[in-house]
Amino acid sequence: MAGTVLVTGGTGYIGGEVIDQLLARGYSVHTTVRNKARSEPKLRARWADAGERLKVFQADLMSDAGWAEANAGCDAVAHVASPFPIGVPKDKDELVVPAREGTLRALKFAHEAGIERFVQTSSAAAIAYGQPEKDNFTHLDWTNLTAGVPPYIESKTVAERAARDWVAMHAPTMTFCSVNPVAVFGPVYDDDMSTSVELVKKIVDGSIPLIPDMGICVTDVRDVAEAHVRAIEAPAETVRGERFPSSEKFLWLREMAEIVRQRVPEHAAKVPRRPMPNWLVKLLALFMDEMKQIKGELGNVRDVSGKHTEEVLGFSFIPAEQTLEDTVRSLVAKGIVKA
Ligand code: NAP
Numbered sequence: 243m244a245g246t247v248l249v250t251g252g253t254g255y256i257g258g259e260v261i262d263q264l265l266a267r268g269y270s271v272h273t274t275v276r277n278k279a280r281s282e283p284k285l286r287a288r289w290a291d292a293g294e295r296l297k298v299f300q301a302d303l304m305s306d307a308g309w310a311e312a313n314a315g316c317d318a319v320a321h322v323a324s325p326f327p328i329g330v331p332k333d334k335d336e337l338v339v340p341a342r343e344g345t346l347r348a349l350k351f352a353h354e355a356g357i358e359r360f361v362q363t364s365s366a367a368a369i370a371y372g373q374p375e376k377d378n379f380t381h382l383d384w385t386n387l388t389a390g391v392p393p394y395i396e397s398k399t400v401a402e403r404a405a406r407d408w409v410a411m412h413a414p415t416m417t418f419c420s421v422n423p424v425a426v427f428g429p430v431y432d433d434d435m436s437t438s439v440e441l442v443k444k445i446v447d448g449s450i451p452l453i454p455d456m457g458i459c460v461t462d463v464r465d466v467a468e469a470h471v472r473a474i475e476a477p478a479e480t481v482r483g484e485r486f487p488s489s490e491k492f493l494w495l496r497e498m499a500e501i502v503r504q505r506v507p508e509h510a511a512k513v514p515r516r517p518m519p520n521w522l523v524k525l526l527a528l529f530m531d532e533m534k535q536i537k538g539e540l541g542n543v544r545d546v547s548g549k550h551t552e553e554v555l556g557f558s559f560i561p562a563e564q565t566l567e568d569t570v571r572s573l574v575a576k577g578i579v580k581a
Contacts, residue, residue: 244268247474248316248357250348251323252298253281255436256363256426258288259467260320265292267471274301274312274323288431303344306351313355318474321348322363324401326394328437329531334393341397342404349405353413361473362405363466364420366459366487367398370544377543381422381485381550392535406483417478423466423488424459424546427565429572442569445499447579448512454523456539457494459546460562465490472555480554489548490559498566505567509574509581 247264251257252273261271271292275281278300289296301308303323313319324341331337345362352360370379372386372395385391385399402420409418425438435443441458444450466488473481493501496517503510520540526533552558573579 244270245317246270246272246315248272248274248312248319248352250274250301250312250319250321250344252285253434254322254326255430255439256423256463256466257320257322258431259428259463260322260470261285261289261296263464263467263471265289265295270295270297272297272299272312272316274299274308276300276302303340303347306347309347309351310355313351313357316352316355316357318359318361319348319352319357320361320363320470320474321345322470323348324363324397326437328440330534331393334396337393337397338400341401345401345405346408349408349413349416349418353416358416359474359478360409360416360418361470362402362418362420363470364402364422364485365395365398366422366424366489366544366546367395368402368420369422369485369487370546371395371399377545379487379544379546381487381547392538417482419473419481419484419486421466421469421473421486421488421551422546424461424548426461426463426466426488427569428463428560429568430576430578432576433578435578439569439573442498442502442566443573443579445495445513446502446509446570446573448514450514452516452518452522453495453499453514454518454536455494455496455520455541456536457492457497457543459489459492459544460498460565461488461490461548462560462562462565462568465557465559468557469551469555472557476555484554486551486555487546487548488551488559489546490562490565492543492545493562501563501566502570505563506570509570509579 282298299312372389527537
């Protein structure tokens with residue numbers, strides 16, 4: 243079912259993989275970037291064979307300019323762009339406002355262009371937070387914002403809720419669904435990596451000398467993109483209103499370190515073995531933003547199930563062990579981590 247798909251945020255880790263898979267399956271792709279002069283040459287170099295099948299448009303989440311042109315002639319939208327910084331901003335609106343307004347802008351222009359299929363890249367951040375009593379989550383769960391959650395988590399929850407409300411009110415015939423990835427790893431294209439991949443880089447390059455007592459769910463960027471493409475291709479009644487968590491399994495960081503040691507021993511010399519005591523995490527959190535985020539996660543299990551996605555979209559996730567191995571091998575192959 244080839245056609246033309248708008249992928250917002252083509253410079254990003256997930257956006258790039260979605261474009262890759264769409265082009266490989268014969269689609270034409272429109273993509274938005276914030277700075278066309280800077281980003282288009284890089285995108286053209288990555289997909290040198292795409293020619294006219296790839297069109298690049300300049301459009302910021304915070305402005306109407308460029309969005310009508312980007313949507314014109316498209317059959318579906320994968321709305322991937324959203325701010326995903328490594329640190330915590332002083333003002334949460336730096337994340338919440340572009341996430342919400344950008345999603346509503348993308349929806350409005352898609353609707354005006356007559357597009358009937360819209361897949362939003364949401365997040366497990368919109369599923370699994372603000373409920374301290376729970377440790378297992380599914381597509382039916384929603385993050386509880388009244389509990390007070392970090393700005394990125396709020397931004398993804400607010401954006402997904404706003405999108406669903408907007409579609410119900412303004413475009414009830416549109417087939418809208420979301421893909422909700424947990425932490426995304428897998429092969430990288432270059433050193434312009436997503437915040438999530440930084441974690442594996444830090445485990446392998448020795449920047450994390452001791453392992454904090456925290457865990458995350460792992461998914462593969464190739465599966466996240468596959469879920470987007472399948473959500474675009476599936477019959478409308480199969481995906482309308484759905485949420486598709488992309489999650490293979492929950493792992494403690496110490497288990498991730500062990501997997502790297504076993505699967506890529508030749509690059510595991512600096513992988514930490516000893517635990518970081520909780521008191522040290524709390525002390526470092528006084529000075530370091532990253533530790534501030536870890537502090538709230540110590541000992542927490544947030545196991546988000548991807549079973550519903552596998553069942554409804556009809557594919558199986560890549561095992562987390564393979565994903566972690568491929569992440570490390572790709573970081574080394576691209577020279578991001580020294581061999
Ligand atoms: P990424 O590599 O940092 O990509 C983010 C993309 O959003 C970039 O293309 C960026 O464009 C674009 N963007 C940010 N602010 C923008 C703005 N104001 N206007 C237009 N574009 C803007 O991160 P990623 O991991 O691929 O994340 C993509 C999406 O997946 C996000 O919605 C994120 O919340 C979601 N997600 C990611 C993970 C994960 O672990 N990686 C997990 C769950 C959900 P520039 O190149 O111009 O900055």
